Amino acid sequence: MPKKFEEFSLNRQILNAVAEAGFTDATPIQEKAIGPVLSGQDLFGIAQTGTGKTAAYVLPMLMKLKYAQGEYPRALILVPTRELALQIEEQVKLFSIYTDLRTVVIFGGIGPKTQKEKIKEGLDILVATPGRFLDLYLTGDINTRSLQFLVMDEADKMMDMGFIGSIHRILEVVPRKRQNLLFSATMSDLVQKIAGDFLKNPLTIEVAAQATPAQTVTQILYAVPNFKTKINLLQTLLKDDEQYKRLIIFCKTKTVADNIFSFILRRFGEDAVRVIHANKGQNTRINSINSFKEGQVRVLVATDIASRGIDVSEVSHVINFDVPIIIEDYVHRIGRTGRAYNEGTAITFYTESEKYYINKIEKLIRQQIPEEPLPANVFVEETPYDERQAMAREIDAQKRKEDPDFKGAFHEKKNKFPANVKKGKGNNRNNKTNQKQRR
Structure with a gap:
């Protein structure tokens, strides 16, 4: 039986907001984390995405901070992307609606003027990306002198994005x-x-x-020969709007995202x-x-920046x-569905050159991801020469990564001629012989 939020040592304002x-019921990560965080322990939580880990640390943090106090942040939540920063700010405000705690979010990509003004007004909780914080x-x-809590969320993504240096600098100033x-x-x-x-x-x-991956997510693979067939498969699936x-x-790339959006x-x-x-x-x-959250649009096309x-x-x-090259991103991508006890489906298209990453x-x-045959009404296009060559090069590169001695179709060709003989020319004796024969 899942534990009820009412069973935790949370005050009435937080429980009403929840x-x-x-x-009503806590998820496993919330059930295991809320008590220890309330007791003041340092915590290392390993949890798949979509399991409610934000609430697992936000709820006890709100309980311990209780009310607005002073001008400087008392809690710092570090996250890898602006999208995640905005999402966490939304959650903090949702659960702190009946308190006077003040939350500010800061991230790069826009001018800092408005963010500086909000900080100057006073705050209790700061949600930040590492670069903008520094x-x-x-x-x-x-000013960090009042900090009591430091939370690092999505630590694996921060490491993938190269933030380890920034994190160490932040640890020096808190x-x-x-x-x-x-x-x-x-x-x-x-x-x-x-x-x-x-x-x-x-x-x-x-x-x-x-x-x-979350148990509420059904995973499916489709083997697809090329880009155009991927588009045809996508169109077939999208026609089923029910x-x-x-x-x-x-x-995988901004260019592909823009092309799919246009299509x-x-x-x-x-x-x-x-x-x-x-x-x-x-x-x-x-x-x-x-627009996507509010149901105004049915489809959101994204690169991994939003996963x-x-x-x-x-x-x-x-x-x-596309199959993600950073394989850990697969878990985060498919974690966008099957959230909060809902069921969802994650479908992956892969070509021959992407099979390496599927493995x-x-x-x-x-676990093995179940594979299904292409629907009968999907037209299978012939793979263009350039795409075949690009995939063959990619497969060669993958094999070379696993075996440095591997020589594929695209390895550097050895010089057919001896070092002292120029290509297209024989030695002097042969040249003279050839000249006599031509005469």
Whole structure:
């Protein structure tokens, strides 16, 4: 039996906010984490995405902070992306609605002027990306002397994005006496290193095997020969608007994301789709996510920048148009569906050159992903020569990565001629002989 929120040592203001948000039963990570955080322990939480880990640390933090106090932040929540920062700010405000606690969110990509003004007004909780935090700290706009809590969320993504140097700089400027909480979906060597630097005698909580997808997500693979056939398969699936009610399509690059967006726009109209990636302005990205959350559009096309920053409870499907090269991102992508006890489906298209990453993903999640044949009405295109060559090169590169001695079709060709003989010319004796024969 799941534990009820009413059974935790939370005050009435927080419990009322939780009830109004529609939550009654705690998820496993919440059940295991809330008590220890309330008791002041450092905590290392390993939990798959979509398990409610934000509330697992926000609720006890709100309980311990209780009310607005002073001008400087008393809690700092570090996150890898602006989308996740906005999502966490939303959750903090949702659960603190009946308190006077003040929350400010800061991130890069926009000018710092408004963010500086909000900080100057006074705050209790600061949600920040590492780069923007350091920028404003170095300009003297953030004072860390009152910090009591330091939370690092999505630590594995921060390590993937190269934030380890920034994290170490932040650890140098925050008070030593503080409570530390670290959450990660996967356990890499870098995450273990930062945990060792960051946490003091932590309680480790693991609510599922590392990098295990949520049990509420059904996974499906489709083997697809080329890009055009992927497009045909996508079109076939999207025609079923009763089953595919609200979906996120993940792509490897901004160019592919824009191409898919244009394709869906032409086929299904402007009200059907939005696209977000790093080249889109901050306001455009926020508006696109909000339109998707509110059900104004059915499809959101995204690169991995958004794979951990979208919290929508009724995403029916995630489609991996491309297999992610950073294999841990697979878990985070498919975690956008099957959230909050809802069921969802994650579909992955893969070509012959992407099979390498599928094998690595299956090893990571310790399960085989079921494969289905292409629907009969999907037209299978012939693979163009250039695409065949590109895939063959990719497969060669993969084999060389596993075996440095591997010589594929595209390895450097050896010089057929001796070093002392120029290509196209024989030695002097042969040249003279050839000249006589020509005469």
